[in-house]
Amino acid sequence: MSGPESFIQIRGVSRHFGNLRAVDDLSFDIGAGEFFSLLGPSGCGKTTLLRLLAGFEMPDAGEIFIDGQPQSQLPPNRRPTNMVFQSYAIFPHLDVKQNIAYGLRNQGLSKPQIAAAVKEALALIKLPGHGDRRTNQLSGGQRQRVALARALVCRPKVLLLDEPLGALDKQLREEMQLELRQLQRSVGITFVFVTHDQEEALTMSDRIAVMSRGKVLQIDSAERLYEAPNCREVAGFIGSMNFIDGMLREIAGDVGVVDVGPLGLLRVKLDGAAGLPPGPVTVAVRPEKLTLSDQPSTDPVDNNLCGRLTTRAYLGDRNHYYVEVDGREKPLAVAAQNPRRHEGLGNPAGATVWISWPADAAVLLTA
Amino acid sequence: MARRRGSDGLSIYATLYLIFLYGPVLLLPLFSFNDSYYVAFPLRSFTFAWYREMAGNGPLIEALRASLQVAAGVAVVSTVLGVLAAKALTRYDLPGRAPITGFIMLPLVIPALVLALALLVVLRRILDVELSLFTVAAGHVMLCVPYATLVMISRLEGFDRSLEEAATDLGDNAWQTFWRITFPLAWPGIVSSLLLCFSASFDEYVLAAFLSGNQATLPVFIFSQLRFPQRLPGVLALGSCILLGSLMLVAFAEWIRRRGTGAATLDLAPAT
Numbered sequence: 001m002s003g004p005e006s007f008i009q010i011r012g013v014s015r016h017f018g019n020l021r022a023v024d025d026l027s028f029d030i031g032a033g034e035f036f037s038l039l040g041p042s043g044c045g046k047t048t049l050l051r052l053l054a055g056f057e058m059p060d061a062g063e064i065f066i067d068g069q070p071q072s073q074l075p076p077n078r079r080p081t082n083m084v085f086q087s088y089a090i091f092p093h094l095d096v097k098q099n100i101a102y103g104l105r106n107q108g109l110s111k112p113q114i115a116a117a118v119k120e121a122l123a124l125i126k127l128p129g130h131g132d133r134r135t136n137q138l139s140g141g142q143r144q145r146v147a148l149a150r151a152l153v154c155r156p157k158v159l160l161l162d163e164p165l166g167a168l169d170k171q172l173r174e175e176m177q178l179e180l181r182q183l184q185r186s187v188g189i190t191f192v193f194v195t196h197d198q199e200e201a202l203t204m205s206d207r208i209a210v211m212s213r214g215k216v217l218q219i220d221s222a223e224r225l226y227e228a229p230n231c232r233e234v235a236g237f238i239g240s241m242n243f244i245d246g247m248l249r250e251i252a253g254d255v256g257v258v259d260v261g262p263l264g265l266l267r268v269k270l271d272g273a274a275g276l277p278p279g280p281v282t283v284a285v286r287p288e289k290l291t292l293s294d295q296p297s298t299d300p301v302d303n304n305l306c307g308r309l310t311t312r313a314y315l316g317d318r319n320h321y322y323v324e325v326d327g328r329e330k331p332l333a334v335a336a337q338n339p340r341r342h343e344g345l346g347n348p349a350g351a352t353v354w355i356s357w358p359a360d361a362a363v364l365l366t367a
Numbered sequence: 368m369a370r371r372r373g374s375d376g377l378s379i380y381a382t383l384y385l386i387f388l389y390g391p392v393l394l395l396p397l398f399s400f401n402d403s404y405y406v407a408f409p410l411r412s413f414t415f416a417w418y419r420e421m422a423g424n425g426p427l428i429e430a431l432r433a434s435l436q437v438a439a440g441v442a443v444v445s446t447v448l449g450v451l452a453a454k455a456l457t458r459y460d461l462p463g464r465a466p467i468t469g470f471i472m473l474p475l476v477i478p479a480l481v482l483a484l485a486l487l488v489v490l491r492r493i494l495d496v497e498l499s500l501f502t503v504a505a506g507h508v509m510l511c512v513p514y515a516t517l518v519m520i521s522r523l524e525g526f527d528r529s530l531e532e533a534a535t536d537l538g539d540n541a542w543q544t545f546w547r548i549t550f551p552l553a554w555p556g557i558v559s560s561l562l563l564c565f566s567a568s569f570d571e572y573v574l575a576a577f578l579s580g581n582q583a584t585l586p587v588f589i590f591s592q593l594r595f596p597q598r599l600p601g602v603l604a605l606g607s608c609i610l611l612g613s614l615m616l617v618a619f620a621e622w623i624r625r626r627g628t629g630a631a632t633l634d635l636a637p638a639t
Contacts, residue, residue: 056532076535089533092526093551102547106538154537 007032007190008053008158013062015048022048024214025062030192030207035184037193037201040211041237046194049211050160053192055079067157077106082151083160086167088143090135096122096146097131103154121149124183141172148180152187161193165200177204198238202226210234228271232365235284242290242332244283248276248364256364258283262327266303269360276364285362287335290355292321297356305355307332309348323355395610399603404596406603417600421608424601430588431605434569437500437584441507441568446560448508449515450553456516457523458531475513482509483577490578498580506574511564518563522556523549555623562620566613 006029015023023045030036038046051057053064055076064071066080082103091099100121104114122128125145130138138146144164151159165173165180181204184191195201201208202222209219210233218230229235232243246260251270258266258281266283270276291297296304307325318338322331334355398406402414421427452471455461474482486506490496530552534544550557572586579587589605592598 054536056535075540076532077538077540081536083533083536085529085533087527087529089527089529091530091533091548102534103537106543150533150537 004032005029007034007067008192009065010049011063011065013049013052013059013064015045015052015057016060021045021214023052023059026214026216027062028209028216028219030190033188033190035181035191035193035204035206037195037205037208038211039195039198039201039208039237042196044211045214046196046211047162050083050162050192050194053158054081054083054160080157081160082154082156082158083162084144084147084151084164086162086164088147088164088167090138090143090146090150092135094135095131096127096133096135096138099135099146100131100150100153102150107154117153121153124152125149140168141176144168144176148183152183152189156189158190158192161191163195164193165195166197173200180204202238210237212237228363229284229365232282232284235363235365240287240333241284242287244285244328244332246281246283248278248281250278251276255359256281258364263305263325266362267301267359268362268364270364276366280366282365283362284365285357287320287333288318289361290332290334290357292323292334292336293354293356294352296354299358301359302356303359303362305332307353307355309351309353311349321353323353325355392610395603396607399600399607401600404600406599417604421601421604427588427592427601427605430583430585433500433582434585437504437507437575438565438569440504441511442561442565444504444508445511445515445564446519446557448512449517449519449560450557452512452516453519453523454549457520458528471516472513474510479510479571479573482506483574486574487577498578500579500582500584502578502580503575503584504568506578507568507571510571510574511567514563514567515560518560519553519556522553526552558623559620562616566616 008030010029011027013023013026014021026049038049040046048057052059053066053071055071055074059072069080071079091102094102097118100118101114104117109117118131119128122131125148127142127145127149130142135143135146144167147164161180165176168176177200193201193204202225205222207219207221208225210217210225212233218225218234220228225234225238229238229241235241235243244260244263244266246258246266249257249259249265251257254270256268256270256276258268260266260283268283296306305325307323310322310324310331313320313322316338319336321334321336323334324331332355394406397410399417400413400415401410402412402416403410456464456468461467483506486502486509490498490502496502531544531548534548535541539547570586571584572590575584576587576590583591589602592602
């Protein structure tokens with residue numbers, strides 16, 4: 001009943017705190033050996049779900065299976081999971097070695113076996129020779145690694161990580177993201193990773209569950225989440241996105257024709273062969289998929305909009321141009337790479353420009 | 368504004384204040400070495416006689432031993448109860464936490480006299496228990512549990528709750544988590560609580576006077592001796608010994624506390 005595709009089965013799990021539905025009737029599977037991220041703004045229920053997996057919270061309804069075994073009757077110390085805490089929870093009265101050996105002492109290993117495992121773990125986290133250090137002599141990154149080693153050394157079936165990189169500075173964080181991903185591949189343990197940092201989730205995960213208000217909005221690979229969000233909330237949460245509201249008039253082949261009032265008709269290529277009924281829809285298109293020019297595109301499958309340039313935001317590697325289009329309150333954002341040191345378009349505020357994009361650049365969302 | 372030392376009104380006030388606080392206490396050792404029955408200036412010659420007399424005074428040593436026993440027992444029992452209460456109040460979703468905390472802290476604000484009378488009535492009239500050092504200790508436990516609970520609450524709230532969760536996550540059951548994590552981290556608080564309860568019980572007079580039977584604790588015994596002037600210097604010698612003992616105890620407690628807070632500060636600010 002539990003194949004490698006459904007190593008962790010979450011079935012109708014809810015957790016309420018008073019009136020707050022922190023986790024609201026969730027059901028999905030996580031595969032064996034997967035790097036799975038729970039992504040969402042703070043308060044979306046991702047940490048509560050992680051604590052339900054660890055056993056620090058008990059579900060009000062539903063059941064969690066890990067490797068086919070129901071978990072709700074098991075306390076945290078009897079579950080095949082280990083956790084890396086947001087605060088790392090390094091034991092301050094023990095040294096590095098004792099911290100890492102902590103869980104092993106409960107597994108009935110002999111002293112030489114423990115010593116060997118600790119040594120191996122210290123090598124794995126690239127801190128050999130640090131075993132006798134006091135934990136208050138460690139830097140933030142080192143504490144993070146010790147917390148990781150302490151959990152991994154117990155050989156859990158699932159490793160739970162609660163925003164483990166949140167407290168590190170940007171450079172160290174990016175370094176640790178890579179290391180963590182490599183480590184996960186080499187040990188082959190299923191990782192469930194909680195983060196509110198979309199970039200972190202996108203770069204590290206096999207699959208990501210985007211959560212909001214206790215619900216899962218979409219579970220997909222990073223690429224699918226970015227290129228094919230299934231609702232406005234996901235589209236807006238991951239990356240930046242322009243939304244243009246309109247009415248779906250007709251579906252011609254695999255292209256939907258959307259009436260956007262004074263802006264005319266927009267053509268959007270549909271992914272999953274057109275189950276959409278005519279009615280209110282949102283055309284979502286990312287800034288980097290738009291092209292800015294002083295004349296409309298001549299390709300008949302492209303969409304064209306005419307507007308006025310208002311401001312430019314300089315982001316280093318690219319510029320964001322904001323273009324006011326008649327009939328819209330919010331200007332459209334257009335991203336353009338900065339291939340040269342002296343930018344071409346400059347900042348001619350008020351200039352009339354054309355925005356164009358091909359039909360397969362945008363996504364159609366039900367409004 | 369320039370700050371000058373010693374010449375402004377504030378430092379005169381501070382000096383007088385310190386003399387007022389500690390002057391009388393310092394008279395104790397001074398007169399305990401004075402070769403006279405009367406506690407009065409001018410001082411006569413130096414003597415160890417009162418210390419010898421103290422050591423030979425059977426009832427006095429007996430009262431000292433009673434007080435030490437009661438205080439030690441009270442310290443241990445109150446601290447154990449305090450740890451348990453603090454753990455329940457800080458770690459669990461306890462229904463009625465506020466009223467429970469209120470009831471635990473109540474003895475702090477009830478006058479000792481009222482408490483003593485009420486306990487006496489309960490013990491003698493209702494339960495019909497013989498008065499002894501045990502009844503004194505029971506009364507003192509009631510008085511000391513609030514102190515112990517307060518000390519332990521502040522210590523348990525001071526460390527990251529996820530430390531205990533991490534221990535459970537790594538395979539500890541509740542009992543192992545307590546002994547391997549909670550207890551060592553709460554240790555400085557436990558030491559302060561023991562010392563605090565010990566000294567609170569050791570010099571407590573009102574409850575002891577009401578609840579002790581024919582075995583007096585030290586404060587009760589000393590008070591009974593004040594009627595006899597010739598016994599006073601011996602009491603002064605004992606007082607000096609106790610003063611020395613308390614100073615050493617306070618220094619020890621402070622040393623433990625500094626070690627404890629030192630570790631706690633380092634926990635809160637991980638090095639970068």
